[in-house]
Amino acid sequence: MITQTEIVDISTATGTMRCNVYRPQAEGQFPCVIFYSEIFQITAPIERSARILAGHGFSVVVPEVFHELNPIGTVLAYDDAGKDKGNNDKFTKSLESHDSDTVAMIEFFEPQSYCSGKFGVMGVCIGGHLAFRAALNPRILSTFCLYATDIHSNTLPCAAGNDSFSRTGDIQGEITMVWGKQDPHVSTEGRQKIYQKLIDTERNFSWHELNAQHAFMRDEGDRYDAELALYCYKLAVDQFRRTL
Template sequence: MIIQQNVVELTTPTGPMRCQVYRPQADGEFPCVIFYSEIFQITAPIERTAKILAGHGFVTVVPEVFHELNPIGTVLAYDDAGKDKGNEDKFTKPLEHHDSDTVAMIEFFEQQSYCSGTFGAMGVCIGGHLAYRAALNPRILSSFCLYATDIHSNTLPCDEGNDSFSRTQDIQGEITMIWGKQDPHVPTEGRQKIYQKLIDTERNFTWHEFNAQHAFMRDEGDRFDPELVLECYKMAVDQFRRTL
């Protein structure tokens, strides 16, 4: 599908949040996928992934995940300074604020004439965690989480007992977890911990581990794995078409 894009600025309890929206040009109603970025926010690789999803028939919404902590439009570079600032933001923003961001997006886009009213979530790195986190909201019917950081370690700020790992049993929709076995950010014992939690809570999930490094989806840098990327895109599109 040929796509179009626009920018919306949503009101959230923690301030204005800019979202990039990519959607088919065709008339009609389409499912909505919230696509959560890495710590660097809406970089060129994130935008390209969002366009690919939109071109397969989804309204793809990409929020500025740390909108409270940066000027609107901030994009961090893939360098040490960008990594340091992004990690600082990651460890500053409480998970509860991400929750209210998700609610704001659902409430806005369910009212748009081009949205069908069904919602999924997808994300990479911290965004993979946020897609997992979004699945705690019953309106999220399907989540596709790529190398999600900080779930196993409970290192993101939140109220006691409100971390994403402890609340796994609240996930109602279908969820897919994608991992790289050579990813130092989520080691084997961390992945096993999450897998066992999903088993113990009897969630509806699919699990894939690839011989890949962290951020293998990012088409900039030396960890990019194009063949795995195509496989993951196909799995995500198939899942969202089936569930949304």
């Protein structure tokens, strides 16, 4: 499907948040997929990923995940300075603020003429964690997480007992977890910890461990694996079509 792009600024509990929206040009209502980015926010690779999803018949919303901590429109570079700033933002913003962002997006996009009212989420790196986190919201019917960081380690700021790992049992929709076995950010022990938690809480989940490095979906840099990226896009599209 041919797609179109628009930029909208929405109100959240912690300030204005810019979202890029990628959706089919065709008339009609489409399931809404919130796509959470890496720490670098809405980079060119993230935009391309969102357009791929939108071209399969979804309204894809990409928020600026650290909107409170940066001027609107900030995109961090894939360099040491960008990584340091993004990681600082990651460890500054609370999970509760991410929760209120998710609520704000659902409330804003649900009444839009191009939205069917059904919501899924997808994310990469910290965005994988934020997709997992968003799945705690009962409005999220389907979740696709790629190499999600900081779930197993409980290193993101939040109130005591409100970390994402501890709240795994609150996930109601279907969830898929995808990992790279050569990813240094999530150890084998960390992956096993999350897997066991999903088992213990009897969640409806699928699990994929691939021979890939961290950020293998990002089509810039030496870690990109085009074949595995296509495989994961197919998994995500099939899941969202079936569940949304």
